[in-house]
Amino acid sequence: MQTGILIVLSLAYVGLLFAIAYWGDSREAAGKQPLNGPLVYSLSLAVYCTSWTFYGAVVTAVSTGWGYVPIYLGPIIMVVFGWEILRRIVEVSKKQNLTTI
DSSP states (O other): OOHHHHHHHHHHHHHHHHHHHHHHHHHHHTTOOOOOSHHHHHHHHHHHHHHHIIIIIHHHHHHHSGGGHHHHHHHHHHHHHOHHHHHHHHHHHHHTTOSOO
16 A cells, blocks of 8 residues: 555544544533444444554564464453443443543
8 A cells, every 4th residue: 555545544534533522522512412322332442443453463463473462352352251340330430420441
């Protein structure tokens, strides 16, 4: 892939994420109910996985080969088997009005 196309696609992706975040914040500022549910979860998971891929997995894969597998294995195990822990984290964050853990 050419460098120019890669840069444009990367900036478009980041711009889209910022546009969605701005839209979500403006909804809440306008007094509308904040977005919850699968859409927000999917987008936050996409941001998480994108950042890990860029900062973690690429360097690890280049330097250690299959050493990058735990970077993906941890979140997958947590999503598949750790629903009770995630539910408790969400409960506490809602009670404390937190936006991040």
